[in-house]
Amino acid sequence: MNFLRGVMGGQSAGPQHTEAETIQKLCDRVASSTLLDDRRNAVRALKSLSKKYRLEVGIQAMEHLIHVLQTDRSDSEIIGYALDTLYNIISNDEEEEVEENSTRQSEDLGSQFTEIFIKQQENVTLLLSLLEEFDFHVRWPGVKLLTSLLKQLGPQVQQIILVSPMGVSRLMDLLADSREVIRNDGVLLLQALTRSNGAIQKIVAFENAFERLLDIITEEGNSDGGIVVEDCLILLQNLLKNNNSNQNFFKEGSYIQRMKPWFEVGDDNSGWSAQKVTNLHLMLQLVRVLVSPTNPPGATSSCQKAMFQCGLLQQLCTILMATGVPADILTETINTVSEVIRGCQVNQDYFAFVNAPSNPPRPAIVVLLMSMVNERQPFVLRCAVLYCFQCFLYKNQKGQGEIVSTLLPSTIDATGNSVSAGQLLCGGLFSTDSLSNWCAAVALAHALQENATQKEQLLRVQLATSIGNPPVSLLQQCTNILSQGSKIQTRVGLLMLLCTWLSNCPIAVTHFLHNSANVPFLTGQIAENLGEEEQLVQGLCALLLGISIYFNDNSLESYMKEKLKQLIEKRIGKENFIEKLGFISKHELYSRASQKPQPNFPSPEYMIFDHEFTKLVKELEGVITKAIYKSSEEDKKEEEVKKTLEQHDSIVTHYKNMIREQDLQLEELRQQVSTLKCQNEQLQTAVTQQVSQIQQHKDQYNLLKVQLGKDNQHQVSNSDGAQMNGIQPEEIGRLREEIKELKSNQELLQSQLAEKDSLIENLKSSHTSSGMNEQSSATASAQDSEQVAELKQELATLKSQLNSQSVEITKLQTEKQELLQKSEAFAKSVPVQGESETIIAAKTTDVEGRLSALLQETKELKNEIKALSEERIAIKEQLDSSNSTIAILQNEKNQLELEITDSKKEQDDLLVLLADQDQKILSLKNKLKDLGHPVEEEDELESGDQEDEDDEIEDGGKDQDHI
Amino acid sequence: MTYAYLFKYIIIGDTGVGKSCLLLQFTDKRFQPVHDLTIGVEFGARMVNIDGKQIKLQIWDTAGQESFRSITRSYYRGAAGALLVYDITRRETFNHLTSWLEDARQHSSSNMVIMLIGNKSDLESRRDVKREEGEAFAREHGLIFMETSAKTACNVEEAFINTAKEIYRKIQQGLFDVHNEANGIKIGPQQSISTPVGSSTSQRNSRDIGSNSGCC
């Protein structure tokens, strides 16, 4: 109030006395008139004066106007006038064009009146309740007034609204108002309401703001919509920027999918109005809000995935490759694509395959790089391309490899038909445009970031210089250009590339040191007393030299660590060297670059530091300083300690590995044992089963044996009789007949013999009586003797026949004799035989039947026994084999158990050894510590314990709480 | 991922009872042993399946500290379900239930399903509130009741799902106007497309719903 009085006093020449009086009169009328019409007219009059005599009306009428709001709610007209008047007093919006020089003053006015208004929190609550009034005359000025209040004193008004019941929620209803003016001003109100207030942003989102706003944007025709779309987009940005909870809600509500149509701007678009450009710009920024590198990594990556899945990234790439897109939009699209792919392998892989619709199609990356190294392209566009390239390579070893490979001799396209990324980068690196040099150097450095393989690969790159001269390595060419003293930007770029290249890569350091011109160049640069603008280059040279020492593997005799350090001592001086090194991080542009990954520079002169490089500096500055300050003795000692530590480490790791392996083995063996045990059990049950089966079989067998024994006795008693009856009476008869036949045969033969004998007698007598005719008798006698011989022969055969027959007869006779004897014995043993031959015969047949049955049975039993014994043998065999398997298993088990105990013992030994080693390491560490070398505490083993402890502490804390 | 319905939940109750832990266990299957005081409100979401229907749960975990009460009150309206949580090892958190319930009933739509949760059931040795007391309170005020442990995940899934089942049942009974988003319920994108296909389908649908509610 003091302030206001001062202002009034200063303005004494301002309003005429009459106006002040008029205002006073009007105020009196508003306060005291009992007629509504009268009051309404007075308020209306105040309203008309409120713009011109803002201060006077504000001071004199505010109180009365608020009173009207409280008491005259039934009349929307007077409420409307009162709200309008208050708006005029508080708002600075309308004032600006009236008096430009007093803007500052009027701003103060606005905030002062706001302060007065909100001093009574009920006033704001009253205003909130008036906004529920549907009447246009109330709602609209109410919205505007509240918006003004929020613009004047945002945080205070926000706080009041936040604590008034359902304050925020009620304001959300404005978005659903069918009257566009109110809806649109409602959007502006919500913009002011949500500005930098996370709690309100969340409530607004909870009240379905995303849905509503996206609906409005769609209804209005996306980017073709008017300023409403712009306002909605700004509100969306308010709700999402740096608000993880809302971003998560946005993503989970599948609203990312609804952004895709925003970017469906075809190639054939007829024109880009300023509004459309603005809208699209905001749309792109909204995408970036969701995938910003400063968001929590998990949040960004899930949004990146969603953007690929719903085709948003693809849509953005279409814009990227489209023609006729305004440079502003194109640039922002590149930045957006950059952040959508950054560190997300799937999206990066997709981007690698995006082609420009040129003929022949070229990879988008190549087309973009062409712009980066093209002097005629706008600076912001070139920065965007560099960013895109960096994001493509960020955490993308595959992409890095692909880029570097386009530089390697084997893959360079000999036909020269297509330009490769590598060629463009080399072209940029060595062009006359320092901006191109810087960009290409930084881009190439990003292809090497955290990728030792590519750092080594890049050493292979050879460049053809001029015809006739031998090719020179890329590394060499970089140092050559460096020493030629080109522009600062160029040298800074190249030095950043070299530092990145050589860090963590001893082979590259060796390559670098191999060129004997390099070290003198660096020491020269650092030692010289140069102007301020050269300080950064000096710092970078110091860093490069430091890297050459720190990552030096002492493989070059002339440039061993120690020698380089001595060189620094001699030529530069340690202090001086460290001071120069410090120039980098003390540079005014350094901290700016270290904040965000995006290369974002107000103008080309500011393009000095790369974000990733600032990380490298942070990492190396300390260790290099330390390395330089260390005396050679310390160094040696440290080296030794380091070596022994390394040795110990390697021993420990070796043992650790061994233990791990043995643990694995142990585990395996344990499993084997358990499976074997299991198998063993199974087999044992099988064996017991089989044993019981065998027992059963044995029992059966015994039973059968017993049965068989009985049968056999029975059989034996019967078979005696059978043998007695073995010779049948029929047979006897038959034999007798045979004998008879043979006898008659013999008789026949004897009679024939007698005939022959008589014939022979006859012939003898006739021979002796004929002696007259000697001749005839001689022939006759010859004939006779022939006949005789024949007869004699016949006789001999007959005689032998007879002989054999008589032998046969004797044989038969003895047989007959035997048979007779037997039948006699039989007759004796069977007394009944004597009674009746028929009975005997019947009995015999009976016995014979039984006998054959028994025989049959016996045969069957015999078969069965045979089968059973076969089975038994088989079972026995089985048993034997299972017994042997069991034995084998038992053996194996024993062996395994032995092995386990062995490995346990071994492990114990190792643990002891390990403890020993630990002890040793500890002592060495202590020694190291004593030497002033910081030792990293290895606490892998302890961390688990610590967690437990934490738990306990936690629990303890809760306990206390509880008490 | 499309869904048939979307339900909005809020989690309320005294500070330190384990509201954020319950949400974290439900969405990420993790437990956070350190009390990370919630400032204002945090959002979480997960899909569940009820009767073969995909239902998206959007959950707002509110701060239990008194100073945030005015902020968290804004979330009652527009929530279809609320998990009212107390800590079975701290009786005062149980004693405060009445005031929480009053708050909820005052600011929410009358149909809001409230699930009473006695959390930290793993700390049986330090139990200060009997299960029967929780059951009785729930019975008295018409709430569903469960004891959970955000630490062991015991009943956590069930607490969220049973609440959803109850809301779903109320929808089928026609107690919720699913077209009014202020009730904290939204029909999924596919659902809203399939509804206006023809009167016959919608009739069949309504009959289906009727028969379903009959068997429940």
Ligand SMILES: Nc1nc2c(ncn2[C@@H]2O[C@H](COP(=O)(O)OP(=O)(O)OP(=O)(O)O)[C@@H](O)[C@H]2O)c(=O)[nH]1
């Ligand atoms: N033993 C046990 N501890 C739990 C359980 N749930 C939560 N806690 C612990 O209780 C403490 C508080 O949990 P929070 O989930 O952060 O509590 P909150 O209800 O969200 O608290 P506010 O955010 O302040 O409202 C933490 O230390 C948790 O580890 C549980 O089921 N069992």
Ligand SMILES: [Mg+2]
């Ligand atoms: Mg919490």
